[in-house]
Amino acid sequence: MGNKLVHLVDDDDAVRRSLGRLLVSGGYDVREYRSGDDFLGALGSIDRGLVLLDINMPGRDGFSVLQTLSNKGFDMPAVMMTGSGDMTLVALKSGAVDLMQKPFGRSELLSVLDRVAACHKPFRAEGGVRHEVRVPS
Secondary structure (H helix, E strand, O other), rough: HHOOOOOOOOEEEHHHHHHHHHHHHHHOEEEOOOHHHHHHOOOOHHOOOOEEEEEEOOOOHHHHHHHHHHOOOOOEEEEEEOOOOOOOHHHOOOOOEEEEEEEOHHHHHHHHHHHHHEEEEEEEEEEEEEEEOOOOO
């Protein structure tokens, strides 16, 4: 299913469950992680998808997770979420392809993820390093 797989990373159980149900109803496969460390610990088994990532989490925040992905050669499209202040510029400079300000509606979230999924081919393993293949829009 390519980028129709979303790796949902949010420490808030209620938010994560709610977003997971919303994404499944929107046609996405979802893998949920309760922390940045849980997500990063699963990288060995991840070979496709995009990341929906909360910025403010205990332990590793979303920016640290993005930096680790980059350092390990994972070039996955990431959409960051935050409930505090305007962090758009910081998120985009950190490698996110978009930022969602919480709370957001179902149609807004699905629209952003559909656009991101359509514009980014799934990354693939090549010599142990993962690369993203971008499709011009």
